[in-house]
Amino acid sequence: MSLTREAIIAAARDIMSAYGLADLSMRRLAAVLEVQPSALYWHFAHKQNLLAAVARTILDDLPSGADGEWAAGDWAGWLRRWAARLHDLLRRQRGGAELVSSVLALQPWEAGPGAGLATGLTAAGWPPEPARAGAAGLLHLVLGHTLDEEQRAQAHDLGVAAGPDPDSAALLARSVNLLLAGLAAARPV
Secondary structure (H helix, E strand, C coil), X not given: CCXXXXXXXXXXXXXXXXXXXXXXXHHHHHHHHCCCHHHHHHHCCCHHHHHHHHHHHHHCCCCCCCCCHHXXXXXXXXHHHHHHHHHHHXXXXXXXXXXXXXXXHCCCHXXXXXXXXXXXXXXXXXXXXXXXXXXXXXXXXXXXXXXXXHHHHHHHHCCCCCCCCCCHHHHHHHHHHHHHHHHHHCCCC
């Protein structure tokens, strides 16, 4: 079997699922794949490239929103569903929010998932600055909330904190609604 980018990414995600992001190293990944670490560098110049590729696979099923057709109709409902989908995708992968957040911090805004939302909002009539601020706010709200959930789960697993917040999903929904109310106020009539 030849080593492929897809096999490397899948193995990286398996390691994250089993041990967490902190334990994903190129050496461990090579051992799991039964190759020398140098074989990984043929496909990924360095670990950050691998992490970016893994983050992209986590976000593969997230709609971009760049077409903006949604914003003319039920834009708030669409953005609520987008936020819920992002939260779900991040929670499906152990360490997903931590990974995606760290990767997005190192990329230009235009390469991340919030840029499509800003483009869609601008196409639907929002001025560019409130569109970008609203898109960034929604993206970072979901990332931060999900990262908090991940850290609580990790602390619980270590026996140093109580379990998950039972109000977490409702809190995220209320927070998204508040952000969308501000975005509605910034839309020109």
